[in-house]
Amino acid sequence: MSTPVTAAGDLRRLVVRGLRRDVRVLDGLIVNTALPVMIMVLFVYVFGGAITTGSSGLAYIDFVVPAVLLMSGGYGAALTAVAIAEDMTGGMIDRFRTLPISGWTVPAGHVVASVIRNVLSSAIALAVALLLGFRPVASLTDWALVLALVTGYVLAMSALAAVWGLLVSSSQAAGAFSFVVLFLPYVSDGIVPAQTMPGVLRDFAYNQPLTPIIETMRSLLLGLPMGASGAVATAWLAGTVVICVPVAAVLFRRRTSAR
């Protein structure tokens, strides 16, 4: 039985493995570097001049940045499902089972590697936004809270992706999750004001988890009144992590013991 110290060592090695794999897989590297740049440029320059931000009165770049930060980190986080599914179906898991390591560190390694990688991806998106003219008025505390929100979102999406990756039987099926995550910000108050959407979509946009997260980030970055969005955002993120982490652990144990 492994001690907390050896388990931490196992986790560290598996995180390093995950990060190394990302550097070596060209597709992943492009997703994590080019995608944030492309999304930011596309929305600011192609759509920015035509989209009205409604009653907020914000410049479009100020309006869209929080959503793009989440899109950049979230899409890569969703690909955790593919990485886990590949390990589960590609025989790698049988190798791990012969090693004296804690079982939970395998999915946890994927999740932690994903958080590191995708928070960096969001940082690239932020750097591009600043180059394009985004001028936040956030204090140091506000920046820390924004970082916490982005990290929390990436962690929640990675944990959810881990559950999905353990549920499905192939890496192709696991890949479907990334499209859901990439699509979710569009049906929120992040890319276009939800008030401009038709009834059903508007109701969904106001009540889905991304809208309060985006509104909280917007408030922190631009010094706007926050209201209840901060508490709702925290509840969504904490709830997702608290539910998904133990579920992933149970699923992993079941999948590996049934072999």
Next chain:
Amino acid sequence: MTTTTDTAYAPATEALATVLAPTTRPPRPSAWSASMTFGWRAMLKIKHVPEQLFDVTAFPIMMTLMFTYLFGGALAGSPTEYLQFLLPGIMVTSVVMITMYTGIEVNKDIEKGVFDRFRTLPIWRPSTMVGYLLGDVLRYFMASTVILLIGLLLGFRPGGGFAGVVLGIALLLVFSFAFSWVWTMFGLLMRNEKSVMGVSMLVMMPLTFLSNVYVDPATMPGWLQVFVNASPISHLVSSVRSLMGGAPDMGEIMWVLVSSAVLVVVFGTLTMRLYNRK
């Protein structure tokens, strides 16, 4: 001890004549016949792998619905109003995006070794390539029809009427056929289908998004307008939009027809040179 000597059996000429075809050798198939046969083969592939049609049906529907309802209100005041502007553009984007599958199919056949078989046949050399493209034109037509029907259901009302829509789709098919030659060339150049897909996405994504498909270029920064207005996709969208809208822009239509001819001449020639060297 006895030895047996084997003598080779030589059939009589009369016996041979009864089993061999008495008629003369059949004529070589014409260029048209060979191309149509390979076109039919491409269509049979669709029949046997219906998942291919996802890009022709589900993807365009999703794009149309997403942009109409999510962006319509913010870009044009209402989804229905935006749809009048968007639909010809979405049709162009969806069809032009699926042209890259021609190159992928060519590459797959090369990897499987099917191409080596084709090259031993007494047929017009380009017919294999032309066949792929003829088969794909059917897919382009299907995609156009699906988008048009969805558009009509959502409230798209073309000012050009039936004739304008037919001419718009015809022009789109002409350009797509010509543009497909670019991907057949890449299909022959690249080592595997993943590489073909990577290159085509790298070209297609900027071309389709940095165009007048989704928004009026007048709302974009000056430096970007220069690129957008020069984009072949923008010219194609403008001409299809003008035909469907009932006010044909002859300058844009001529631009599309001339560029289609140039694409066929340049990339068709390059494709055949690569094919002959394979």
